[in-house]
Amino acid sequence: MHITPIKTHAIVANKESIYDLIDTYIPSFPEKSVLAITSKVISLCEGAVVPEQGTDKDKLVEEHADYYLPKDFNVYGFHFTITNHTMIASAGIDLSNGNGNYVLWPKDPQKSANDIRVYLTKKFNIKHAGVLIIDSKTTPLRWGTMGTSIAHSGFNAVKDYIGTKDLFDYQIRVTKANHAEGLAAASCLVMGEGAESTPFTIIGDIPFIEFQNRNPSQGELDIIAIPLAEDLYAPILKSVSWIKGKKRDS
Numbered sequence: 001m002h003i004t005p006i007k008t009h010a011i012v013a014n015k016e017s018i019y020d021l022i023d024t025y026i027p028s029f030p031e032k033s034v035l036a037i038t039s040k041v042i043s044l045c046e047g048a049v050v051p052e053q054g055t056d057k058d059k060l061v062e063e064h065a066d067y068y069l070p071k072d073f074n075v076y077g078f079h080f081t082i083t084n085h086t087m088i089a090s091a092g093i094d095l096s097n098g099n100g101n102y103v104l105w106p107k108d109p110q111k112s113a114n115d116i117r118v119y120l121t122k123k124f125n126i127k128h129a130g131v132l133i134i135d136s137k138t139t140p141l142r143w144g145t146m147g148t149s150i151a152h153s154g155f156n157a158v159k160d161y162i163g164t165k166d167l168f169d170y171q172i173r174v175t176k177a178n179h180a181e182g183l184a185a186a187s188c189l190v191m192g193e194g195a196e197s198t199p200f201t202i203i204g205d206i207p208f209i210e211f212q213n214r215n216p217s218q219g220e221l222d223i224i225a226i227p228l229a230e231d232l233y234a235p236i237l238k239s240v241s242w243i244k245g246k247k248r249d250s
Helices: 018-025 039-046 057-064 109-123 179-191 218-222
Strands: 002-006 033-038 049-051 067-069 080-083 086-089 101-103 129-139 142-153 158-160 176-178 200-204
Touching: 002 179, 018 039, 018 109, 033 039, 033 109, 033 179, 039 101, 039 109, 039 129, 086 129, 086 142, 109 129, 109 142, 129 179, 142 179, 158 179, 176 179, 179 200
Parallel strands: 033 129
Antiparallel strands: 002 200, 033 200, 049 101, 067 080, 080 086, 129 142, 158 176
């Protein structure tokens, strides 16, 4: 696997489209590669920002979360949220690289991923192009952040090993490999978290990825998320009283 970082100028809200950036900074794109994009740059391009001045961040988070826990539940004073089937702080909203704005998640990250995939295939006259929109999040009992996938298109996100045999003929019962999450983590590591100005990576030489010359079906998207009742961490997740955010009613 090869990951090529793509540096850009400092991107600010409402100044250019994501397609302008692709045209400027990505002159070529090989068949069966994945373009990883930070969710923040898509949000900036589409204007999914709110000025810090005069904004109540607590209310903003509660408006954009599916479910949340009050910020006094942790020692760092931020909301813990479930948003788009992702456990993340503050519904993914933060000020970093926002130039005085709170940057929200993209308005419809799956549509963005699908549209960018189509654009890449047409622009570079290729059949298979993958797109991965990523953000970063923390992991329980570990310091630091790592990348997570919030949308993908053009490849199978999950490889199911259930029913297959291991090296010693043991039948695997529960293992599924989340390729989208793995690629997101690797790309985020290359992109950095501060002033690196690297919102894109091109991931190539990935024969273990099953590409598709189409957008993912709803069924393929549904199998990525685990219902709470089936989650390994259900006893922990159900031990607190989640508050329903306003996002589901919007």
